[in-house]
Amino acid sequence: MPKIVDHDARRREIVAAVWALIARSGLDGVTMRDLAAEAGYSNGALAPYFRDKDEILRAAFQYAVECTDARARQAIGDATGLVALRRLCHEIMPLDETRLLEARVVVAFWGRALHDPRMAAVHASALDEWRQRMTGCLAQARAAGEVAGGVPDEQSADTLLAALAGFQVNALLIPHATTPARQRAALEGLLASL
Structure with missing residues (x-):
């Protein structure tokens, strides 16, 4: 049976990871690889939720x-x-x-x-x-x-x-x-x- 994923929860986890990275390293310190690691996912696992870094940053701002x-x-x-x-x-x-x-x-x-x-x-x-x-x-x-x-x-x-x-x-x-x-x-x- 396929695993059921809560996409909204996953997006919130990714946004929380962005916040943590920005707090530690500033915006320029946020890379997709570091973000995936911070969120506990593989780099490719971010793609279904956010197309690129700018989309992630928009989501982080909207969440704020x-x-x-x-x-x-x-x-x-x-x-x-x-x-x-x-x-x-x-x-x-x-x-x-x-x-x-x-x-x-x-x-x-x-x-x-x-x-x-x-x-x-x-x-x-x-x-x-x-x-x-x-x-x-x-x-x-x-x-x-x-x-x-x-x-x-x-x-x-x-x-x-x-x-x-x-x-x-x-x-x-x-x-x-x-x-x-x-x-x-x-x-x-x-x-x-x-």
């Missing part, structure tokens, strides 16, 4: 976004307005080892997305989703009287997204100056300016 979104949904729960916005931002920010690893994957992905329209589209889709959620939270906050300024919600969301991207880069490059406490303080300053 999905993990962030799942955490954010749980953290936000029934909250609205600025509470929900703050919780969403916290899940994107590299405040612990898990989110710092996600930042490594995301920042590595950005370099490839600069020259690959398919990867850029994946990134744009994720940011559009987060921008939409942020503007929704800001509209709720405005309706509840939590936000009084005249800055359009879309502009505030863009400012927050730029800050969050900066936190991800800086937490990797200058971790001593981008501690979780400093990130939270900077976010609070931005939210207070609203």
Whole structure:
């Protein structure tokens, strides 16, 4: 009887192996051979799941976004307005080892997305989703009287997204100056300016 393979589980295992390699060696250190070894498969066993390295990297990026979104949904729960916005931002920010690893994957992905329209589209889709959620939270906050300024919600969301991207880069490059406490303080300053 042929062995039944859970293809989704196998794809997740391969993505987890990519994350481990990126964490240890950076994106340039990821080879198909090393990836297969890390995942515990033969090199040819990757082919049915991913055509090439770029497809694997897209999957790793998408998985990072999905993990962030799942955490954010749980953290936000029934909250609205600025509470929900703050919780969403916290899940994107590299405040612990898990989110710092996600930042490594995301920042590595950005370099490839600069020259690959398919990867850029994946990134744009994720940011559009987060921008939409942020503007929704800001509209709720405005309706509840939590936000009084005249800055359009879309502009505030863009400012927050730029800050969050900066936190991800800086937490990797200058971790001593981008501690979780400093990130939270900077976010609070931005939210207070609203």
